Amino acid sequence: DIQLTQSPSSVSASVGDRVTFTCRASQDISSWLAWHQQKPGEAPKLLIYAASNLQSGVPSRFSGSGSGTYFTLTITSLQPEDFATYYCQQADSFPITFGQGTRLEIK
């Protein structure tokens, strides 16, 4: 199974900050990585697919990059609604796996 390791596990930031999360895969998954955002009590929402493609309707302050085993999600100019937990998901092979999540908190 492909293991995904996200870092940091949690981070505090302020509105207007730029933040970057990382996701490392245990083996090469090319660009088969997605990022999801989940707010408390809600279902997750897709932000990025194929490592760097922005899902329709997602603000352009979200961006993804990487390939192989190293991936990043960057949020520029944090907004109040961005404070949530972020999960990476590999879409390379079964079983589909998720990272353990990065919790973004307000400083």
Place this chain on the structure above:
Amino acid sequence: EVQLVASGGDLVQPGGSLRLSCAASGFTFSNCWMGWVRQAPGKGLEWVANIKEDGSEKYYVDSVKGRLTVSRDNAKSSLYLQMNSLRAEDTAVYYCARARGRVGAIDYWGQGTLVTVSS
């Protein structure tokens, strides 16, 4: 607008059975891979199963093989998860999800339905 409405979650005893349903709308259901993802209380996301557009291929996480079965009815635009021999560790919110292809990114999530396995 894509909508996925899951239902059927309940409190069930260990060893019991339950059937979850998911009603899909806003897209051509028969053209899409679908799946289930679960989230135990306070924990992260765990993929459970995927099913091909015509139901001819199904994939499962090892921990549910032989106990949980995914199926679909394209005429009703509905996805199902038959859950047998339930265990305490199956307690979770179960999300119905649409996938971008066989092992694709999940691009739409339903609102989730809670399954609690406890005596």
